[in-house]
Amino acid sequence: MSIDELRRRIDEIDTDLVALLNARAECALAIGQAKKAAGLDLYQPARESDVLHHVQHINGGPLDDEAVKRLFERIIDEARRLERLADLE
Amino acid sequence: MVIVMQERATGEQVERVIAQLVEMGFDIHRSTGALRTVIGAVGGKTADPRLIELLDGVQEVLRITEPYKLASRSFKPENTVISVGDVRIGGDEVIVMAGPCSAETPEQVDAAAAAVKRAGAKILRGGAYKPRSSPYSFQGLGEEGLRMLRGAADRHHLKLISEVMDISQIETIEKYADILQVGARNMQNYTLLRELGKSKAPVMLKRGISATIEEWLLSAEYILAGGNMNVTLCERGIRTFESYTRNTLDISAIPVVQQLSHLPIIVDPSHGTGRRDKVASMARAAVAAGADGLIIEVHCDPDHAMSDGAQSMFPAQFDRLMAELRIIAPAIGRSICLEPVARRGWSR
Numbered sequence: 001m002s003i004d005e006l007r008r009r010i011d012e013i014d015t016d017l018v019a020l021l022n023a024r025a026e027c028a029l030a031i032g033q034a035k036k037a038a039g040l041d042l043y044q045p046a047r048e049s050d051v052l053h054h055v056q057h058i059n060g061g062p063l064d065d066e067a068v069k070r071l072f073e074r075i076i077d078e079a080r081r082l083e084r085l086a087d088l089e
Numbered sequence: 090m091v092i093v094m095q096e097r098a099t100g101e102q103v104e105r106v107i108a109q110l111v112e113m114g115f116d117i118h119r120s121t122g123a124l125r126t127v128i129g130a131v132g133g134k135t136a137d138p139r140l141i142e143l144l145d146g147v148q149e150v151l152r153i154t155e156p157y158k159l160a161s162r163s164f165k166p167e168n169t170v171i172s173v174g175d176v177r178i179g180g181d182e183v184i185v186m187a188g189p190c191s192a193e194t195p196e197q198v199d200a201a202a203a204a205v206k207r208a209g210a211k212i213l214r215g216g217a218y219k220p221r222s223s224p225y226s227f228q229g230l231g232e233e234g235l236r237m238l239r240g241a242a243d244r245h246h247l248k249l250i251s252e253v254m255d256i257s258q259i260e261t262i263e264k265y266a267d268i269l270q271v272g273a274r275n276m277q278n279y280t281l282l283r284e285l286g287k288s289k290a291p292v293m294l295k296r297g298i299s300a301t302i303e304e305w306l307l308s309a310e311y312i313l314a315g316g317n318m319n320v321t322l323c324e325r326g327i328r329t330f331e332s333y334t335r336n337t338l339d340i341s342a343i344p345v346v347q348q349l350s351h352l353p354i355i356v357d358p359s360h361g362t363g364r365r366d367k368v369a370s371m372a373r374a375a376v377a378a379g380a381d382g383l384i385i386e387v388h389c390d391p392d393h394a395m396s397d398g399a400q401s402m403f404p405a406q407f408d409r410l411m412a413e414l415r416i417i418a419p420a421i422g423r424s425i426c427l428e429p430v431a432r433r434g435w436s437r
Contacts, residue, residue: 041111042111043107043111043112045104045107049100049104066121069121070120070121073119073120074118074119076119077116077117077118077119081117084111084114084116
């Protein structure tokens with residue numbers, strides 16, 4: 001594939017990624033509401049740890065496990081922020 | 090802030106720190122490195138970094154924002170210019186305030202006012218309420234002194250700055266003076282600062298004798314937070330181990346403050362050195378370093394002054410200094426009273 005074709009492919013994947021990240025964020029928001037209703041803390045370290053283990057376990061590369069972990073740490077950070085902001089409304 | 094975890098910090102310790110930060114309202118940017126985890130915490134309320142530093146596994150907490158807001162350059166990028174009538178402090182012109190330490194007699198105040206006006210000063214300085222180190226020293230003439238100072242300022246077309254030591258004096262001094270000075274000893278008198286925040290009068294806040302620049306800007310924040318945005322800072326020397334000079338004048342505070350804050354900064358080389366023969370050198374240095382103004386003690390008979398005679402300049406010395414400053418100021422793109430009212434002989 002040419003560079004142009006590869007870049008188009010990346011753009012398509014990014015479009016899917018943004019849609020998937022937002023679908024994930026919707027779930028996180030719903031969980032945030034459920035946590036609030038159940039009187040649970042916003043920050044659930046055990047669950048975050050499970051998520052990180054899961055994504056590393058299914059990782060087939062070429063990203064190494066640590067890279068996948070760091071990427072998902074950021075995704076989780078943003079989900080937590082979204083839940084906090086929703087809670088303020 | 091940025092929290093750097095220790096190399097051997099456990100997952101539980103990292104979680105404990107995140108939980109604390111989330112509880113404090115921060116958003117987290119967690120970054121797990123090969124050796125250590127770094128946690129970025131943004132938003133949230135201003136937190137005492139020690140609360141985090143004390144948690145297990147924490148190596149270091151780095152604050153990335155200043156604890157003061159209204160005084161900070163990030164809050165207001167452009168320089169603040171304070172108008173006192175037609176005198177503008179913080180603009181291109183270097184403003185010189187000069188006069189006696191204390192008002193003593195109408196004749197003494199008038200002679201000093203005439204001398205400093207002739208040399209190019211824009212503002213008369215003079216104390217009526219004096220914070221003296223010893224309770225047995227001359228304490229100032231009070232309102233009678235203010236009347237003398239106001240009269241002399243008006244006769245010689247000068248603005249007037251005078252020190253306020255206590256809340257009870259604000260109303261009286263406001264009647265006579267154009268700028269209220271908070272002395273070094275009162276820099277952390279927070280009740281006084283709060284009260285001055287309610288005033289509309291320009292305030293000049295001197296740096297405390299052992300205050301860090303951060304503490305000084307936090308004191309300015311008290312006045313600004315009350316709604317009075319007319320604050321000028323004044324570096325007047327800090328206490329160090331050096332005893333030859335009365336204080337050590339911190340010239341480096343000028344560029345530091347100008348980076349951190351939008352407020353004008355002026356320098357007091359008289360208290361900064363405590364010695365008449367060292368005042369001119371430090372005044373020249375202050376202007377060269379970019380100070381927005383100077384406040385200098387000038388007395389026509391300093392050897393018989395009732396306070397601070399040793400650091401008061403003779404009028405002829407002050408004349409000569411002003412002439413030198415007229416050469417220095419343009420070198421850094423500033424002006425300083427270009428037209429002296431009258432030239433006199435330069436004799437020391």
